[in-house]
Amino acid sequence: MYVLGINGSPRKHGNTATLVEHALKGAESEGAKTELVHLYDLEYTGCTSCFACKTLGGKSYGRCAVKDGLTPLLKKIEQDADAIILGSPIYFGTDTGMMRSFLERLMFPYLTYTLPHGTLFPRKILTGFIYTMNIPENLVKEYGYTLHFATNENVLAGLFGHSEHLCAYDTYQLGTIQRCSARCLTQRKKQSAKKLYSRRTAKRPFLWGYGLRKRIRYNTPVPKGQIHIPSRTHTTVCHLPWSDGNSVSARSPHLTPKT
Numbered sequence: 001m002y003v004l005g006i007n008g009s010p011r012k013h014g015n016t017a018t019l020v021e022h023a024l025k026g027a028e029s030e031g032a033k034t035e036l037v038h039l040y041d042l043e044y045t046g047c048t049s050c051f052a053c054k055t056l057g058g059k060s061y062g063r064c065a066v067k068d069g070l071t072p073l074l075k076k077i078e079q080d081a082d083a084i085i086l087g088s089p090i091y092f093g094t095d096t097g098m099m100r101s102f103l104e105r106l107m108f109p110y111l112t113y114t115l116p117h118g119t120l121f122p123r124k125i126l127t128g129f130i131y132t133m134n135i136p137e138n139l140v141k142e143y144g145y146t147l148h149f150a151t152n153e154n155v156l157a158g159l160f161g162h163s164e165h166l167c168a169y170d171t172y173q174l175g176t177i178q179r180c181s182a183r184c185l186t187q188r189k190k191q192s193a194k195k196l197y198s199r200r201t202a203k204r205p206f207l208w209g210y211g212l213r214k215r216i217r218y219n220t221p222v223p224k225g226q227i228h229i230p231s232r233t234h235t236t237v238c239h240l241p242w243s244d245g246n247s248v249s250a251r252s253p254h255l256t257p258k259t
């Protein structure tokens, strides 16, 4: 079993990378070969909408035609991976820009332009997503993050066969709080930072990685053409995470329905 960890945080030793590593260690403990890739080490763009991957009979049908720093990773996922564990901090209510660009390039070539949509990915693999974020768990729904997690999960499951996610809330991101203007980061957050690295918290992603082999074995294939991509129909007023409960609020752009 070959499990690829993909860190979408610029920080190689931050919350996200740490939790992805815990999940990989869990997979290693049951014999998996693992590798961790840091997206911020690679040079690449998002999808360029060239539609070469959708051109029937073309040499790039079902594959991304863009050649850049992402190409070897995309090839490795298609040919070798039994599971991929993605990790991203939440930046302004969504994945980091690097993670989004990576996902566009990974997912779009396999999505058939049929109704219902189908997948061209040649195998069935397990995908997992670890999200880390500053806000506490009780605000996740109010801020509309649950819709984002569900959208990623639905598309990944539809294209690759299986998807699940794990969240770390209330994380702490500053090692040098004295030197930053960080009025909204309280003492409570400093303490929760320690919690993240505690053995109890690390156990969850570890066990998650540990169970991969069994879940891959019992995973049932996705019937062709059954991919379900939810339409964005909700409008949510979201309080910006940094406002610390004060008066700043905004309409979350990624939740605004299409007109």
Ligand SMILES: Cc1cc2nc3c(=O)[nH]c(=O)nc-3n(C[C@H](O)[C@H](O)[C@H](O)COP(=O)(O)O)c2cc1C
Residues within 6 Å of the ligand: 009, 010, 011, 013, 014, 015, 016, 017, 089, 090, 091, 092, 093, 094, 132, 133, 134, 135, 171, 172, 173, 241
């Ligand atoms: C540019 C930027 C935007 C962020 N936006 C959010 C956000 O919208 N919601 C949130 O809960 N945390 C937000 N955060 C906090 C990070 O998601 C959080 O600290 C995360 O655990 C950092 O992960 P890392 O240690 O792997 O870099 C933001 C951080 C940065 C740098």
